[in-house]
Amino acid sequence: MNGFTRNQLEIGSKQPVHKYKLCNKCEEMRPPEGGIELSPTRWSCSTCWANRVTVRNLLNAKTKAEGTLKKN
Numbered sequence: 001m002n003g004f005t006r007n008q009l010e011i012g013s014k015q016p017v018h019k020y021k022l023c024n025k026c027e028e029m030r031p032p033e034g035g036i037e038l039s040p041t042r043w044s045c046s047t048c049w050a051n052r053v054t055v056r057n058l059l060n061a062k063t064k065a066e067g068t069l070k071k072n
C-alpha cells in the first residue's frame, strides 16, 4: 500500500498547477510558453529572450551605423 500511496503522490505532484519556471535573467517565475532553455540549469522567459534579441539587433545596427560614418 505504501508504494501505491507514493505513486499517487508523485502523480499528484505532476499536475500542471505550478508549471512556472524560474527565469535566470529576471529571476522571476514565468510561464514556460515562449521561453528558451539555455542549458539544463538555465532558462530564459520569452520576455527576457525577446529583450536580449532586441538589444543585439540594436547593437548590430549601431555598429553598422558607426562603420558607415567612419567610411564616409
Ligand SMILES: [Zn+2]
Residues within 6 Å of the ligand: 023, 024, 025, 026, 027, 028, 030, 044, 045, 046, 047, 048, 049
Ligand atoms: Zn525573464
